Amino acid sequence: MTKSRRTMLRLAMAFALAGCSTLGTGPGQPEGLPHGGTGPFRLLTADEVDVPGVPAGQTLFDRSHAVEGGMVASGHLFYTGALVPPPSRDAGMLDPDAGPPGDAGMLDPDAGFSGDAGVLALDAGTSPDAPRLPVPAWSAFAARGILRSPPRANGQRGFDEGTPALTATAEWEGGHVEDPWTVVDDDGHARLYYAAAGGIGLAEAPTVGGTFVSAGAPVIEGEGVRRPSVVRGLDDAGFLMLFERGGRIERAHSSDGRTWTQDGPVTLPALAARDERDDTEVSVGSPGVVRARTSAGRTVLRMYYESRRGDGQVLIAMAGSFDGVSFETLEVPVVESRSLRMPAPLSQDERITLLYMSTARGGTPERGALVVGVAPGRITLP
């Protein structure tokens, strides 16, 4: 082989190697996209909440008590619950120790509540023509109070059965307290806002796990006032409360969290029906608000609330505000289901929002169940 041929061969090999270097790669997938907490929320899996053997989303393993209205503050789950379990199944009462272990976790797959045994009229806070809402059958149980479940040692999002954190003691409370919403200051001091027969009350504790002592008088007076939801003000100087009264959501503000000035109803355009399966909105309520910091460093209030429809179903709606006064509503519900209620958001970070909600429990819908969803729905929580 001549020298020139060898050189040409080497050149050809070099060209071929250059071609071989261009081996293909698979397409990339977008990951880590921003999200505005607008949903759609999906229920967490049993692995994500670490409550095994229960349907997706259930965050509280409590087989005996009737529960609803859960929210999480500083890792503690606060919720409304029957203070004692039902004595027996006689006359419609349920035996807490009966049934398979999985019973506690069974959510009602047909939890539309219309016409089934679990349907009870809302016992407070609704206008006379408000639709019947799915709430636990409180009358079937003993007095209810506010229970608290501490975070698990493994740090997962599931909770074990809680213990009473606050019970009714004052006359104005009418024998029961419910709808907890806890705010923890930077120094650890905790304020527990709750609803009772005569209005919205306040109990305070040195820590979120400490003993709550009621302030005595309601901070917001009035019958039919429910579901307080409190966050720090956007200016970091005070507090903002959103609560439900008469099928509307109202606003109040305070500089110290103890003395409140009521600002009146929040204007919220009705959530339009998506199709013929969505009945017309007849009232709103049960607000749950979270103060989130956006990726641009701005503070935004995100309020999730119930849009109650004429047929008794409930859509979880959302509104946002940059000033805490005027709210802009999202045009679609943030949860596909029509049977989840009492949303309580928890902002994990700029992108991930957890939403604690109440629903019916399969087999014993009157007991209720607490579930948790996440947005964006395509992520998997560790």
Add this chain to the structure above:
Amino acid sequence: MDLRARVLSSSRAAVSACAKTRLAAGLAPVFFAAVFFAAVLLVAFPGRGHAQPMDTYGLGSRAIAMGGAVTADVEDYSANYYNPAGLARGAATRISVGWFGAQPRLQLNGLDSGVDPVDGLTTGLVVPGTIDGFRFAFGIAVHLPDARISRTRSLPRSRPRWELFDNRPQRTFLASHIAIRPFEWLTVGGGIAFLSLSANKLSIRGDIDALVPDRGTRLEHDLNADLTTIRYPQAGIQVDPMPGLSFGLVYRGQFALDSTLQAQVGRPGVDSDTRLHVGDITIPAYFDLLSQSVNAFVPQQLSLGGRWSPTPQFRVNAEVTWVNWSAYVSPIGRSSIILDIAVPPELADTIRVPGTIVGSEPIAANFQDRFVPRVGVEGLASSASNYELLVRGGAFYEHSPVPDQTGLSNLVDTDRLALSAGAGLRLTELRPVLDGWLSFDLHLQWALLPERIARKSSPVDPVGDWRASGHIFGGGLTMEVGFR
């Protein structure tokens, strides 16, 4: 022969003969040039213009190492992109092959956006000749990506996307140009470039058993994907008014890849060949999704550059490019959805079909024009009788043409500052094996995309505020064989 002068002073050689030729040339060169330009313009304007993935990352290691500032100073195969007039500068036949890669590290809110790298084979050639005593050259350049020939993406309109880096560079590029040198001080070039385009249609037909979908469902599907080309022209000139100085001007038109994606299930009407089976009941079904968008719009551009060689061993290039981004067509397209299922009355309470499914409408992009400054330097670091070693550096700055994203769209982009460096080794004494040279050019490039923040006007924006930033790392090697 002084090899340094041969490498670095092609313009000097051209200009040295310039004075002789100016006087000798008559009307023939002018006529030839006029006809040539007319032909280029005829090709150029009926179409929608031109551009290519190289707009983002460049073509050829020498040019990229010099920041792309080579409009007035290019004569290898990369002239097919930077300025086709440069093809006629040299008298040697050149064959080039190389590899180019760019790895974006682009983030939204500190999380990787998953923007795909762009890498692949680049190759090209320059073949000079003479026609009636005028120098003439033909050139061709190809960029063949590793991963795909073409890619079509039709994203939800609010989905954040790195508009200039995500899908646009994922294209095959082929360009062929011709150039002439009617005078020693003037070269003119033009031609056509090709880009790949795809249009897809998916059809599904068959039976779907609503009760036992695993066993009772039989479906067939057809997928038609047309990979077609878009052709667009470009033209440029280079002028050498005096030794050591040259200027270049190149025009690149605009083009757009219209992307159509259609998915059909069944046919409209009761005779649809796709049916839902619910027990003994058969329901004809029809679904049609049509998505139309512009997938890779590249705006028209005009680059004006200069080269100054104070010594034969050193040159400084500078140029500015006007980019007509204000004509940008938004990639957020139009979509329509039709769902037609004739549910029998006995199943009306079980199967609910929405009456109307609202599609989407395009959202205006409202980009702004920009001027891109570029600088590049090249110097001779070392030489001997059989080799030359050149070092290069360059930079450019691109101001983002994308307006603040305060609404529903999320076209992500930031400014870009790119710094590059490179080296070239030319082996010049290869006879008797090769009467020419063999060169290797290497480039490295780093681009900084400083943080940009989007603040949404709506507190319930589905995406919310975001912060975008990143880096792009690039590199490549080009090997060239020159035949004297």
